[in-house]
Amino acid sequence: MDLRYSPEQQIFEKEVREFTRENLDPNVARKVLEGCRLEREDFLSWHRALHKKGWVGVGWPKEFGGTGWDATQQHIFDEVTADAGAPQLIPFGLRMVAPVIMNFGNKAQQDYHLPKILSGENWWCQGYSEPGSGSDLASLKCKAERVGDHYIVNGQKTWTTLGQHADWIFCLVRTSSDGRQQEGISFLLIDMKTPGITVRPIIMLDQEHEVNEVWFDDVKVPVENRVGEENKGWTYAKFLLSHERTGIAGVGRCKRIVKRLQNVAKKALANGKPLIEDVRFRDRLAQVEIDLRALEITLLRVLDAEREKRQPGPEASLLKIKGSEIQQVLTELTMMAAGPAALPYVREGDNGAPDVEWLSDEAFRYATGHYFNFRKTSIYGGSNEIQRNIITQLVLGL
Amino acid sequence: MNFSLTEEQTALKDSIGKFLERDYTFDDRWKVIRSPEGWSREHWNQLAEIGLMALPVAEADGGLGGGVVDTMVVMEQIGKGLVLEPYLGCVVLPAALIKAAAGTEEAQRTSLSEGLASGETLYAFAHTEPGQRYERASVALAATPQGDGYVLSGKKISVLGGDCADVLIVSAKVPGDTEASLFVVPATAAGVTRHAYPMQDAQRGADIQFSNVTVGADALLGARGKAQAAIDYALDVACAALCAEAVGAMTELQKITIEYLKTRKQFGRALGTNQALQHRAVDMLMHVEMSRSMALEAAVSVDNPDAAARAKAISGAKTLVSQACRFVGQNAVQLHGGIGVTHELNTSHYFKRLTMISVTFGDGDWHLARYGDALLHAA
Numbered sequence: 001m002d003l004r005y006s007p008e009q010q011i012f013e014k015e016v017r018e019f020t021r022e023n024l025d026p027n028v029a030r031k032v033l034e035g036c037r038l039e040r041e042d043f044l045s046w047h048r049a050l051h052k053k054g055w056v057g058v059g060w061p062k063e064f065g066g067t068g069w070d071a072t073q074q075h076i077f078d079e080v081t082a083d084a085g086a087p088q089l090i091p092f093g094l095r096m097v098a099p100v101i102m103n104f105g106n107k108a109q110q111d112y113h114l115p116k117i118l119s120g121e122n123w124w125c126q127g128y129s130e131p132g133s134g135s136d137l138a139s140l141k142c143k144a145e146r147v148g149d150h151y152i153v154n155g156q157k158t159w160t161t162l163g164q165h166a167d168w169i170f171c172l173v174r175t176s177s178d179g180r181q182q183e184g185i186s187f188l189l190i191d192m193k194t195p196g197i198t199v200r201p202i203i204m205l206d207q208e209h210e211v212n213e214v215w216f217d218d219v220k221v222p223v224e225n226r227v228g229e230e231n232k233g234w235t236y237a238k239f240l241l242s243h244e245r246t247g248i249a250g251v252g253r254c255k256r257i258v259k260r261l262q263n264v265a266k267k268a269l270a271n272g273k274p275l276i277e278d279v280r281f282r283d284r285l286a287q288v289e290i291d292l293r294a295l296e297i298t299l300l301r302v303l304d305a306e307r308e309k310r311q312p313g314p315e316a317s318l319l320k321i322k323g324s325e326i327q328q329v330l331t332e333l334t335m336m337a338a339g340p341a342a343l344p345y346v347r348e349g350d351n352g353a354p355d356v357e358w359l360s361d362e363a364f365r366y367a368t369g370h371y372f373n374f375r376k377t378s379i380y381g382g383s384n385e386i387q388r389n390i391i392t393q394l395v396l397g398l
Numbered sequence: 399m400n401f402s403l404t405e406e407q408t409a410l411k412d413s414i415g416k417f418l419e420r421d422y423t424f425d426d427r428w429k430v431i432r433s434p435e436g437w438s439r440e441h442w443n444q445l446a447e448i449g450l451m452a453l454p455v456a457e458a459d460g461g462l463g464g465g466v467v468d469t470m471v472v473m474e475q476i477g478k479g480l481v482l483e484p485y486l487g488c489v490v491l492p493a494a495l496i497k498a499a500a501g502t503e504e505a506q507r508t509s510l511s512e513g514l515a516s517g518e519t520l521y522a523f524a525h526t527e528p529g530q531r532y533e534r535a536s537v538a539l540a541a542t543p544q545g546d547g548y549v550l551s552g553k554k555i556s557v558l559g560g561d562c563a564d565v566l567i568v569s570a571k572v573p574g575d576t577e578a579s580l581f582v583v584p585a586t587a588a589g590v591t592r593h594a595y596p597m598q599d600a601q602r603g604a605d606i607q608f609s610n611v612t613v614g615a616d617a618l619l620g621a622r623g624k625a626q627a628a629i630d631y632a633l634d635v636a637c638a639a640l641c642a643e644a645v646g647a648m649t650e651l652q653k654i655t656i657e658y659l660k661t662r663k664q665f666g667r668a669l670g671t672n673q674a675l676q677h678r679a680v681d682m683l684m685h686v687e688m689s690r691s692m693a694l695e696a697a698v699s700v701d702n703p704d705a706a707a708r709a710k711a712i713s714g715a716k717t718l719v720s721q722a723c724r725f726v727g728q729n730a731v732q733l734h735g736g737i738g739v740t741h742e743l744n745t746s747h748y749f750k751r752l753t754m755i756s757v758t759f760g761d762g763d764w765h766l767a768r769y770g771d772a773l774l775h776a777a
Binding site for chain 2: 002003005006072262276277279283286287289290291294295297301322392395396397398
């Protein structure tokens with residue numbers, strides 16, 4: 001029983017830290033640390049730097065060009081890069097569709113798509129949710145009709161994160177209405193340039209454009225773009241969701257936010273005294289740090305179980321719930337630390353400076369926006385209530 | 399990083415598990431509760447045979463030289479079985495205190511450790527005082543120098559194992575000293591009066607009055623006026639042990655509750671088919687698993703030579719575990735309904751033990767404040 005990193009792991013940690021220092025664009029790091037909106041190129045410059053080093057296929061097996069890192073190394077990489085202000089690697093290609101293609105795709109699909117996902121040439125987005133199918137995903141209606149060598153896709157997807165940047169979308173489509181609804185779903189890979197696809201922005205409560213609606217109007221998709229068998233898509237969809245489990249807790253990012261919050265609490269003054277001296281605030285900060293530490297060790301336990309190829313225990317299912325709750329508490333605390341600076345709605349001016357002049361402290365500029373934005377975390381990826389249903393069934397056996 | 403138990407640790411866990419199955423059923427436990435002593439010397443000897451008493455004592459001092467993780471393994475089983483024998487109060491806590499306070503004074507350490515390791519001598523740490531709450535440095539019991547020795551006067555309360563201990567380790571302050579000292583006092587010494595009582599969870603304890611108790615200079619454990627570090631260390635060890643015990647008890651209580659949700663029927667179906675109850679049960683599980691993680695954190699941090707880092711880790715763990723003790727205990731009772739508030743079912747016994755753990759050696763608020771102090775001082 002030992003929670004420390006081994007000497008080899010410590011060397012690896014140092015290597016990642018040094019690489020990040022040398023290769024992460026300082027301007028991108030600044031934007032991440034200050035919580036600014038990132039452009040497509042901000043994500044991609046970091047992605048390409050990692051690709052050049054051979055470090056982008058985190059969690060991928062070596063045969064597909066992955067790093068071959070074990071789970072602990074993945075955690076170290078996540079923690080160190082997040083701490084330095086690296087943008088999150090967009091998961092839709094790397095962590096979501098790629099494992100599906102590796103496990104269920106054919107050789108042609110693997111040869112074509114995986115290298116382009118690794119290099120960052122193709123940006124992927126996710127076509128799962130529909131206006132009528134949120135938590136009840138299997139009720140989805142977006143229809144794909146087989147006509148010769150093609151499927152003709154008609155319908156609508158929604159909550160498509162960063163779909164405005166995407167080159168490809170992976171889609172769950174209905175190919176049959178017979179039998180159980182789970183048994184009529186197929187998994188398609190669709191080029192976003194195909195005629196008939198329309199992307200419309202959804203402006204969220206923080207007034208940002210992060211997600212989209214994607215409309216399909218007689219979109220012709222070659223049959224060879226179907227992954228696996230027809231009507232077996234639900235199996236692949238569930239595989240994708242479970243594969244994502246450990247990343248979703250966001251421990252690395254949370255640790256970075258805690259660090260920032262600690263700094264803020266030392267600087268923000270009330271009556272000339274730093275906020276950290278306010279016992280009520282300090283209690284809240286202490287509590288969330290403790291909860292985060294418990295989450296981190298729980299994550300390490302899950303990773304360790306995976307390393308030993310033991311079945312992940314009940315703790316795995318808890319990561320999403322706990323992780324999203326902690327992320328929400330952290331954004332709420334940052335907003336509270338801002339005090340009256342939480343009130344103005346701040347836009348970035350043309351010169352990158354905020355248009356509310358007295359809000360010069362970058363830590364607070366986006367605090368409230370993030371608080372609003374992070375309400376999504378307990379809703380997406382299967383709402384926390386759905387997660388509780390899953391644990392009820394699979395772990396408690398009720 | 400490694401989360402596995404060694405072969406020896408697994409064997410230790412299994413032998414205590416067997417003892418619990420064979421000799422510590424709920425009925426056996428009732429018999430012990432109703433006995434005049436409230437614990438069983440026979441059980442004590444059985445646990446000593448497994449090696450539990452010698453476990454936390456260094457090999458050089460006649461023990462088995464077990465580490466903090468071994469103690470964690472033991473305490474988890476003790477929590478699972480709701481063991482009444484005063485292992486924490488009479489073994490874990492005094493062993494840590496003797497180790498830390500006697501330090502390099504080998505002769506003193508060895509002589510005290512011998513009886514502890516064999517299970518023949520019971521020690522208890524008399525520290526808590528009226529009005530002290532959880533403040534560890536606030537010691538009022540006076541040790542007035544007289545001749546070569548000291549005269550002890552004052553009162554200790556809620557002493558774990560204070561009812562049965564042969565030897566008391568007493569914190570006291572010599573007038574003029576800024577820090578407390580520790581004295582080793584036979585429980586039968588003239589002027590020592592014990593008022594023993596059962597605790598809320600059926601464990602036993604005592605208030606102990608010291609009225610002009612005369613002790614020699616050799617009663618001092620460690621250096622005079624320099625005991626605070628040892629006291630802090632020993633109480634941190636005890637907190638880590640409590641976290642592990644809580645995890646054992648919570649895990650069992652969670653299991654019992656799920657069983658009940660599966661079998662108890664109302665409105666013609668099992669209680670566990672109701673989503674409101676299902677989600678509550680999941681929340682209980684989350685508290686148990688987060689506690690398990692923090693009990694690990696506490697165990698591996700307890701021997702951190704950086705005392706400030708140790709304090710922060712232990713208090714973080716005890717905060718979270720104390721909160722979980724309340725949540726899991728209260729909701730186990732709630733999910734059981736009426737039967738949960740009776741004395742006849744073990745549910746309430748687990749609930750009571752978890753509640754006591756949550757308020758022993760610092761409650762969640764006290765440890766949260768201690769953790770917050772660490773944040774403040776790092777600022």
